[in-house]
Amino acid sequence: MAKIKGAIVVNKERCKGCRLCVVACPAKVIAMSKQVNSKGYNYAQMANEDACVGCASCGIVCPDGCISVYKVKVD
Amino acid sequence: MSEEIKLMKGNEAIAHAAIRCGCDGYFGYPITPQSEVLETLMEIEPWKTTGMNVLQAESEIAAINMVYGGAGTGKKVLTSSSSPGVSLKQEGISYLAGAELPALIVNVMRGGPGLGTIQPSQADYFQTVKGGGHGDYRLIALAPASVQEMADFVGLAFDLAFKYRNPAIILADGVIGQMMEKVVLPPFKPRRTDEEIEKECPWAAVGKKKNRERNVITSLELDPAVMEERNNHLQRKYKTIEENEVRYEEYMCEDAEYLFVAFGSSARICQKAVELARAQGIKVGLLRPITLWPFPTKAIAKYADQVKSMLSVELNAGQMVEDIRLAVNGKVKVEHFGRLGGIVYTPDEIIEAMKAKIM
């Protein structure tokens, strides 16, 4: 059966660490980084890569347009 | 269509001239003594002929902001009102000046302060030339003294406004707005096409084309260094206007020993006073500032070397007199004569005031 695999790319410098993507993700893929960006924010990153299905909920709720979402069908 | 000779009120002349000079829109709110501007436009319905828009706004505040919005898209737009209404417009006027938008405001003055009176007054001189709204800005201010000039100054004010990207104001009063005179209306000039506007006003917000940066009409800047440069730029522009756009008229000044300085309806009365005084053997002349800003400072300063004294004749408590005193810088005596309640002085009263105050 075909399986959907997703991934996100976060613009770390643009991210303000609001965590709304963490809340929005139905697959609990995203967590905040331990490091901070140049503005001092912890930024969003994929913590559970395998779980991402590329639903884009994180990108849709992101107020700063930091997240690009990729999706591919795997046979 | 060509020139046309008509008999009409000053306020009506403003309306006709606006249509004829290719104006795109008028936004106003009724107030005495200028309501005929809006009434005339609504009667003519220029949207059916030239395509000019006319809208009765919900307030003077809305009207000036409609002008601001329209001017920001490069359109040729105006509003008119009278003193209390122009007070309400001051915020928008300051924004127009700050965003460097060409637009025309017509103030057919009445007496104040407060609700004041609907009778003629020239008490908005300070408001017009010293700011009115907040911030360091100037309006190009034209003071008509006849119905003909009401018509002529509409086109002139727009030309200057677009030349310098600066709001212009026609400062008339209830006398000029309400009186009827013969007027030669200017020939019709077509409204500019959108293409012509984009060429003439590359800064206008008309929809961002791919080949240019976005256009933003704003007066806001929080970076102090950039804001200072913006203000310096405005001041340089004002200096250029001061150097190039001073307009005034002299009447029997060649041999004058005394000088009246008066604008608008007061200048008309002073002209008669000059004639009557000369019949009595008093050599008096009249200098009439046509642009109240830029003010004819140099011309007046020159007369400080010729005349014994000057009388500023204004329908107010003494406003322009301050600029005359600055111009002569103490060289000669400068006094003021005015009326404050809407009663207009007679030529004889002006001569009496001259004898009492400066002779």
Added chain:
Amino acid sequence: MTIEDIIKPENLVYKKPDIMNDRPMHYCPGCSHGVVHKLIAEVLEEMGVVEDTIGITPVGCAVFAYNYLDIDWEEAAHGRAPAMAVAIKRLRPNKLVFTYQGDGDLAAIGTAETIHACNRGDSITIIFINNGIYGMTGGQMAPTTLEGMKTATCPYGRNTKLNGYPLKITNLLKELDGTCYVTRQSVHTAAAVRKAKKAIRKAFENNLNQKGVSVVEIVSTCNSGWKLTPEKANEWMEQNMFPAYPLGDLKDTTGDSQTK
């Protein structure tokens, strides 16, 4: 399959719209403004009308919206955006003219302009951000502040005896004959954002189809002003704002009610 295999241009399904530029936005972390900006950008791009759009920014937090979306803008005096929009639409009827206003701008200082623009019926769009507080000036009471809600100028909670009642301005606007579409949306979940986007799209289509005024209220958070985390602010909004400002279409005379 590795992450590198997935992250390829051909697999891209979501990104920041092109006309939202790379300039970092000044909004607080989690602020709803960013989401709404993004939706406007997405809709304008999808409709292919960027070159025919004139936006008007308010006074308030969104005053600098013009720095973030690459369209032509005019920046209004506080509350006057609808008057400007009316004039622009009259002078340039084929343009998509919209205002972007907060609750103080639209429902306090600009109430007259808002009501008369909505009553006149020129085809403009009003995007109305209602977060019940003045954000930019530091969290003072707005006309839409809820009863009992604490702000800098009602520190003990909004007392209706002292301050009157929360103004449900959108309910008023739907009564005016000049409005064709009045809706209340939110952007706190992915589903809500999708619905809000449809509403904005419809409002912009009404704009170009000359149908009248469209008002899209977005019930929003101001987590800084509310003194909550973005996550908690969303929860607080659901519990407190939505009962006072229920989501959904309030009016639609355009004949296709797709956003219900």
